[in-house]
Amino acid sequence: MRKHYFLLTIIFLTWSVVRAQERIDVHTRNMSLVFNVGADKKLYQSYMGSRIAAAAVPADTTVESYPQGGGSYLFEPAIRMVHADGNPSLDLRVASWKVDSMDTNVRVTSILMKDPVYPVSVVLELRAYSREDVITSKVLIRHDEPQPVKVSHFASSMLHFHADSYWLTQFHGDWAREMHMDESRLTSGIKIVDSKLGSRADMYQTPAFLLSLDRSSSEEEGEVLAGTLAWSGSFQLLFEVDEKDRLSVAAGMNPYASDYVLDPGKTLPTPEFIFTYSNKGRGQASRNLHAWARSYGVLNGKGPRMTLLNNWESTQFAFNEPKLDSLFGETRKLGADLFLLDDGWFGNKYPRNDDHTSLGDWQENKTKLPHGIARLEKAAAAQGVKFGIWVEPEMVSPKSELYEKHPDWVLKLPNRSEHYFRNQLVLDLVNPAVQDFVFKTVDDLLTQHSGIAYIKWDCNRMMTNEYSPYLGFRQTNLYVDYVRSLYAVLDRLRAKHPSVPMMLCSGGGGRTDYGALKYFTEFWPSDNTDAVERVYIQWGYSYFFPANTIACHVTSWGKEPLKFRTDVAMMGRLGYDLDVSKMKEKELAFSQQALKDYRRLSGTIGQGDLFRLLSPYDRERAALMYVDADKKKAVLFGYVLYPRYGSTWPPVKLQGLDGQKSYRVREINRYPGVHGVLVEDGKKLSGEYLMKVGLNILRADALSSAVIEITEE
Numbered sequence: 001m002r003k004h005y006f007l008l009t010i011i012f013l014t015w016s017v018v019r020a021q022e023r024i025d026v027h028t029r030n031m032s033l034v035f036n037v038g039a040d041k042k043l044y045q046s047y048m049g050s051r052i053a054a055a056a057v058p059a060d061t062t063v064e065s066y067p068q069g070g071g072s073y074l075f076e077p078a079i080r081m082v083h084a085d086g087n088p089s090l091d092l093r094v095a096s097w098k099v100d101s102m103d104t105n106v107r108v109t110s111i112l113m114k115d116p117v118y119p120v121s122v123v124l125e126l127r128a129y130s131r132e133d134v135i136t137s138k139v140l141i142r143h144d145e146p147q148p149v150k151v152s153h154f155a156s157s158m159l160h161f162h163a164d165s166y167w168l169t170q171f172h173g174d175w176a177r178e179m180h181m182d183e184s185r186l187t188s189g190i191k192i193v194d195s196k197l198g199s200r201a202d203m204y205q206t207p208a209f210l211l212s213l214d215r216s217s218s219e220e221e222g223e224v225l226a227g228t229l230a231w232s233g234s235f236q237l238l239f240e241v242d243e244k245d246r247l248s249v250a251a252g253m254n255p256y257a258s259d260y261v262l263d264p265g266k267t268l269p270t271p272e273f274i275f276t277y278s279n280k281g282r283g284q285a286s287r288n289l290h291a292w293a294r295s296y297g298v299l300n301g302k303g304p305r306m307t308l309l310n311n312w313e314s315t316q317f318a319f320n321e322p323k324l325d326s327l328f329g330e331t332r333k334l335g336a337d338l339f340l341l342d343d344g345w346f347g348n349k350y351p352r353n354d355d356h357t358s359l360g361d362w363q364e365n366k367t368k369l370p371h372g373i374a375r376l377e378k379a380a381a382a383q384g385v386k387f388g389i390w391v392e393p394e395m396v397s398p399k400s401e402l403y404e405k406h407p408d409w410v411l412k413l414p415n416r417s418e419h420y421f422r423n424q425l426v427l428d429l430v431n432p433a434v435q436d437f438v439f440k441t442v443d444d445l446l447t448q449h450s451g452i453a454y455i456k457w458d459c460n461r462m463m464t465n466e467y468s469p470y471l472g473f474r475q476t477n478l479y480v481d482y483v484r485s486l487y488a489v490l491d492r493l494r495a496k497h498p499s500v501p502m503m504l505c506s507g508g509g510g511r512t513d514y515g516a517l518k519y520f521t522e523f524w525p526s527d528n529t530d531a532v533e534r535v536y537i538q539w540g541y542s543y544f545f546p547a548n549t550i551a552c553h554v555t556s557w558g559k560e561p562l563k564f565r566t567d568v569a570m571m572g573r574l575g576y577d578l579d580v581s582k583m584k585e586k587e588l589a590f591s592q593q594a595l596k597d598y599r600r601l602s603g604t605i606g607q608g609d610l611f612r613l614l615s616p617y618d619r620e621r622a623a624l625m626y627v628d629a630d631k632k633k634a635v636l637f638g639y640v641l642y643p644r645y646g647s648t649w650p651p652v653k654l655q656g657l658d659g660q661k662s663y664r665v666r667e668i669n670r671y672p673g674v675h676g677v678l679v680e681d682g683k684k685l686s687g688e689y690l691m692k693v694g695l696n697i698l699r700a701d702a703l704s705s706a707v708i709e710i711t712e713e
């Protein structure tokens, strides 16, 4: 008791009471966000951009930083609340603020705002990561009114700009066509990029964007804000250009159908909006986010990743113990670290032989696996490979023992028939009993089988039937509370199993966000593994996620040569999902060597700085490279897609090297018996030459590709 009292005193003392016209500045190495507290004690944004001395910024009171609905603000508010007495307005004044230094790199600025009349407080919390040039923003909403209030808008952040023009790059798609990149000029009024999918964030739209100011930015030039929301459910990115051509950008959970009923004394925390600003183009913005992600955003972001063989593409649901034994052997033969057993291993009353049954019945299917997972662990270990397994614990098939036993555990509208997607339903995760079940499903797997070294956590549908039998009259809390419940389960799981690698999957790339990624080591970007498609899809993800988080498998989806497919998969975390037994001798030898080379280079690919050199969106070729922090090692990738007849390509100029150093350039991943592409293969060249003249890595032929290892010598 005394200890708590002491702690409260310390916290209280660190908050400094605010003075009018006080400046609150949040800086990273190259970026500043400056606020000013007006004479009215309202919070104004005075500046957002490249680093500036706060004293140089006039104490401006034109643009309210986190505007509230219901008062005199006439645009889309950051927050709106209906009080217990029905008053639909909020009036936030800064009461105090504080800065906590977490270490030499991270400073947290907390600005406490209060309503002078109603007992409501909102803390705007900005976490500045100096080295990485990243700021995260979230708010904590709390009240002590006698009855619950309804919060109908709850942006994690609102940023304001005044530029000549605004250029929004958004990413959108569908199953198997994720991350299509599109740029458009923002015009007067509102543009919303959002999703209402509930249990996944992105499928049609992605919770991430690039915003260029004054003109469209390039990789190396221009002012650009890159932002992404750490939230795995319905989200909203809102861009509003007002009558004076000023732009406000609000990012947060989607307010759609989500008037949040907040009890007295409880806090509603919003997810973090993660952003970086660069005046040196998009490339720098991506490198900032990657560096942040590896240190703070992704589980074990700096650790190694395992290569693997997955069986989804080659067997689908049709396997048994002898088949898996042979696949363990093929994993070893190939030289991958781990075998990943996908969907289809469970269900007895309703065996999982297709996608119509069994989700929820997480017991080994006795026909396919009479000796259970225990035998598989041993058999994999006997081959010297690790073993991983697929689960989809948030879902239930209507044909399952779980559904029969707990029909009240699913999201289901009263008086309406059930709506299925992939023949399944979403469990009512806000129900604590369901949370226990989901936790136990994964916990049991990991506790009972020490040989499980990897989990693929899938989520194959969005939310419909949006009604939680558990929530009763608070149905408008469902979208928000579902995701919070998911994180609560993942928190429990990670407390007990802190380091087991997990892949975040959602019927392809339906969940690719930093809200979930702090529990996961990597994500599945798309079920589409056609290598040409993957050049574009992986290109899109590369704006926000580092290569070691992007799982890339060589499969038989596309008709590209094996070399091309392998070179594309090597840009991320390399894996395989094809029938190794059908590989010809040369194909196997090539793949074995590729895995060996990848092992040597995965540190540079996963941890290095990314430079996107030639965009596939410009012409039918692409090139990018990764460079180690000490600039001693780099890996360059080049691809020719489907060029027009007679297309020729000049040498590709490299970036990120040290102009004073000399480098040996060596083409790897050469297919046995086929000429390499690199004209300068084996030469020692200066960094200056490589960056000013470049390397000839693009051939005229369609679907040719090259991987070049660049080593200081």
Ligand code: DGJ
Pocket: 312, 342, 343, 390, 458, 460, 505, 506, 507, 508, 524, 526, 527
């Ligand atoms: C969707 C995933 O994206 C696939 O990789 C595979 O795991 C299937 N689900 C299994 O049902």
